[in-house]
Amino acid sequence: MLIKQKGILFILSGPSGVGKGTVRKALFDKDTALKYSISMTTRPIRPGEVEGVDYFYRTKEAFEAMIEDNQLLEHAKYVGNYYGTPRHYVEEQIEAGHDVFLEIEVQGALQVKENFPEGVFIFLSPPSLEELKNRIISRGTETEQLVMNRLKAAKDEIELMDAYDYVVVNDQVDHAVENVQAIVKSEHCKRERVASQYKQLLEVSQS
Amino acid sequence: MLIKQKGILFILSGPSGVGKGTVRKALFDKDTALKYSISMTTRPIRPGEVEGVDYFYRTKEAFEAMIEDNQLLEHAKYVGNYYGTPRHYVEEQIEAGHDVFLEIEVQGALQVKENFPEGVFIFLSPPSLEELKNRIISRGTETEQLVMNRLKAAKDEIELMDAYDYVVVNDQVDHAVENVQAIVKSEHCKRERVASQYKQLLEVSQS
Numbered sequence: 184m185l186i187k188q189k190g191i192l193f194i195l196s197g198p199s200g201v202g203k204g205t206v207r208k209a210l211f212d213k214d215t216a217l218k219y220s221i222s223m224t225t226r227p228i229r230p231g232e233v234e235g236v237d238y239f240y241r242t243k244e245a246f247e248a249m250i251e252d253n254q255l256l257e258h259a260k261y262v263g264n265y266y267g268t269p270r271h272y273v274e275e276q277i278e279a280g281h282d283v284f285l286e287i288e289v290q291g292a293l294q295v296k297e298n299f300p301e302g303v304f305i306f307l308s309p310p311s312l313e314e315l316k317n318r319i320i321s322r323g324t325e326t327e328q329l330v331m332n333r334l335k336a337a338k339d340e341i342e343l344m345d346a347y348d349y350v351v352v353n354d355q356v357d358h359a360v361e362n363v364q365a366i367v368k369s370e371h372c373k374r375e376r377v378a379s380q381y382k383q384l385l386e387v388s389q390s
Numbered sequence: 391m392l393i394k395q396k397g398i399l400f401i402l403s404g405p406s407g408v409g410k411g412t413v414r415k416a417l418f419d420k421d422t423a424l425k426y427s428i429s430m431t432t433r434p435i436r437p438g439e440v441e442g443v444d445y446f447y448r449t450k451e452a453f454e455a456m457i458e459d460n461q462l463l464e465h466a467k468y469v470g471n472y473y474g475t476p477r478h479y480v481e482e483q484i485e486a487g488h489d490v491f492l493e494i495e496v497q498g499a500l501q502v503k504e505n506f507p508e509g510v511f512i513f514l515s516p517p518s519l520e521e522l523k524n525r526i527i528s529r530g531t532e533t534e535q536l537v538m539n540r541l542k543a544a545k546d547e548i549e550l551m552d553a554y555d556y557v558v559v560n561d562q563v564d565h566a567v568e569n570v571q572a573i574v575k576s577e578h579c580k581r582e583r584v585a586s587q588y589k590q591l592l593e594v595s596q597s
Contacts, residue, residue, distance in 0.1 A: 349576065372572075372573060
């Protein structure tokens with residue numbers, strides 16, 4: 184490949200319980216060129232964790248200043264701590280030609296869509312609600328009421344599919360990973376990404 | 391895959407000499423599920439050829455009636471005979487869930503784009519004009535003037551890249567085929583193709 188192309192931000196999202204983490208891990212086992220988007224947090228660093236590898240660790244004040252300054256592609260608060268996706272890391276990787284991969288729940292993905300619409304949004308879908316229910320139940324940690332609440336939330340999230348560029352069904356992990364890999368490859372062939380570079384290259388090589 | 395999806399028409403095109411035929415053959419060796427778009431012609435059937443396999447053979451009158459009736463996605467006349475792509479065959483295959491693949495020169499692709507804009511248009515690009523020139527010369531059948539004419543034509547055709555959805559560089563046949571296969575796979579994951587089907591499926595499976 185003679186053409187230096189910028190990287191692309193891929194966002195893998197979908198309802199809770201659909202298997203985003205499993206698909207992401209299987210994808211990263213197969214594709215070592217992808218960069219995982221490193222989150223920023225205000226929770227304290229834990230033994231064994233490394234700044235800039237597990238998370239970027241920041242104080243609450245620093246984090247809130249970044250929110251103010253629109254330096255986060257998305258953020259949320261869990262149990263009193265902030266978590267978010269720093270824009271700077273993503274843009275740096277993309278400029279260097281690396282694809283960045285972000286696995287995130289649906290509300291976060293919608294925030295990213297607003298702040299970084301040039302990302303490629305992939306919705307991981309369960310084969311059916313029945314199947315999603317089985318998966319949630321098989322975790323064995325939820326009461327029946329919680330299962331119903333999570334299913335209701337999943338249904339609402341599926342309604343948000345329209346904000347996404349692609350839908351990949353997670354019927355089998357391998358199958359889902361293959362489809363995500365095909366999306367990564369084909370996005371790099373999109374005419375609007377490459378046409379001007381090709382034209383340049385073809386001009387230059389005439390002389 | 392639980393969802394029955396319609397097929398897609400893929401159009402592989404690009405400047406003369408870029409290697410469309412080679413890429414198409416290599417693709418069909420690897421992917422036997424693709425249907426090749428069978429052309430219609432007014433030239434006489436030759437020994438060993440089969441109606442509906444090599445071509446659909448029609449009289450000049452029948453062909454011209456189809457042109458009138460907008461039943462061809464594209465057509466052209468070479469050495470006194472018509473050649474064209476019948477709409478009916480393509481639509482039949484697509485309805486049956488088969489992807490159809492059409493390899494065609496740039497002018498034909500632009501006609502298809504007008505008559506079948508829902509097709510997916512892939513531009514096969516040479517790595518450089520230098521390389522294209524070498525490929526044309528290496529055929530050994532062209533005078534210098536003819537080579538220059540073909541290069542000029544290729545440059546004009548490259549300007550038409552903007553009408554396409556994807557650009558695949560034919561630096562190596564295997565590489566080009568992989569990219570085309572990724573495009574085929576990812577197009578089937580496009581949200582606008584599948585979202586309504588998924589929503590239906592998820593509704594149905596609730597009961």
